[in-house]
Amino acid sequence: QQQVKQSPQSLIVQKGGISIINCAYENTAFDYFPWYQQFPGKGPALLIAIRPDVSEKKEGRFTISFNKSAKQFSLHIMDSQPGDSATYFCAASMGGSGGSNYKLTFGKGTLLTVNP
Amino acid sequence: GAVVSQHPSWVICKSGTSVKIECRSLDFQATTMFWYRQFPKQSLMLMATSNEGSKATYEQGVEKDKFLINHASLTLSTLTVTSAHPEDSSFYICSARVSGRSTDTQYFGPGTRLTVL
Numbered sequence: 129q130q131q132v133k134q135s136p137q138s139l140i141v142q143k144g145g146i147s148i149i150n151c152a153y154e155n156t157a158f159d160y161f162p163w164y165q166q167f168p169g170k171g172p173a174l175l176i177a178i179r180p181d182v183s184e185k186k187e188g189r190f191t192i193s194f195n196k197s198a199k200q201f202s203l204h205i206m207d208s209q210p211g212d213s214a215t216y217f218c219a220a221s222m223g224g225s226g227g228s229n230y231k232l233t234f235g236k237g238t239l240l241t242v243n244p
Numbered sequence: 245g246a247v248v249s250q251h252p253s254w255v256i257c258k259s260g261t262s263v264k265i266e267c268r269s270l271d272f273q274a275t276t277m278f279w280y281r282q283f284p285k286q287s288l289m290l291m292a293t294s295n296e297g298s299k300a301t302y303e304q305g306v307e308k309d310k311f312l313i314n315h316a317s318l319t320l321s322t323l324t325v326t327s328a329h330p331e332d333s334s335f336y337i338c339s340a341r342v343s344g345r346s347t348d349t350q351y352f353g354p355g356t357r358l359t360v361l
Contacts, residue, residue: 160348171248171337171352172288217287221348229301230276230341230348234287 131155132220134235141242147205149238151218154199158220162232163192163203166215175216176203208242215239247271248340250353257328258361265323265356267338273318274340278350279311282335294321328360 133152141147151161162177178185178192178201185192191204205212218235247270257263267277275296280288292313294300300313310332312324321340325332335357339350 162349164352169335169355169357171250171339171355174349174351177349223348229293229295230350231278231290231293232339232348232350236287239285 131233132218132235134218134238136238137236138239139241141208141240143208143210143242143244145208145242147208147212147240147242148202149216149218149240150200150202151220151235152198152200153220153233155220155222155233156199157222158233159223160221161192161194161201162219162221163190164217164219166217166237172217205240208240210242210244213240213242246342246349246351248338248351248353250336250338250356252356253354254357254359256359256361259329260327262324262326263328263358265325265336265338265358267321267323267340267353269319269340269351272340272342274321274342275318276341277315277321278339278341279313279321279323280337280339282337282355284335288337291323325358328358330360333358333360 163175164172165175166172176187176190180196189206194201215237217237219232249268251266277294279291291306292300292302294313294315296315302308315321337355339352
């Protein structure tokens with residue numbers, strides 16, 4: 129059972145445009161939602177993360193929007209650049225509660241291509 | 245800060261041999277480390293959770309006798325793929341959670357590409 133659904137699978141955006149990636153989760157016990165960026169042949173790098181007590185978090189060109197009632201969260205990349213071309217993963221965790229030991233549940237990933 | 249290294253970055257071995265992959269937290273202590281494998285164009289699949297000084301907890305379907313995990317110190321965890329076969333070829337990635345904090349943040353290593361001939 130996939131607990132975090134991510135869409136779209138792939139996304140092509142023009143330079144300067146806005147890239148939007150969406151994720152939906154099922155487990156209401158999740159309380160931590162990070163986004164990771166991964167370049168080919170590299171490990172994932174933490175981009176930005178949010179907790180359910182806020183609806184939006186912004187760091188530079190990256191913004192997470194969070195809708196607790198809809199159980200959805202999204203990543204917005206403003207002024208997208210060719211260097212942003214990578215695979216993006218959303219994830220969710222329920223911390224240390226219930227023996228979960230801070231495990232992350234990942235979405236399937238979105239391949240973003242930003243054309244120059 | 246929060247740098248995680250892996251060694252080796254890539255390894256090629258013959259079928260039937262064992263391979264050890266090291267994961268180190270360079271500038272922080274990690275009570276908990278995680279091991280993932282990733283196939284091309286797929287997401288990360290959690291293999292096991294490793295807590296310092298105790299036995300690893302394996303995810304369902306992961307053979308603990310094949311993928312031996314040791315977390316002997318707060319900065320080092322190792323994954324040994326025993327009797328490797330071509331189907332074990334994959335990208336193995338570790339991550340570490342900073343000790344002493346009730347934080348979920350995991351920092352990932354650069355990954356190890358294993359190719360079994």
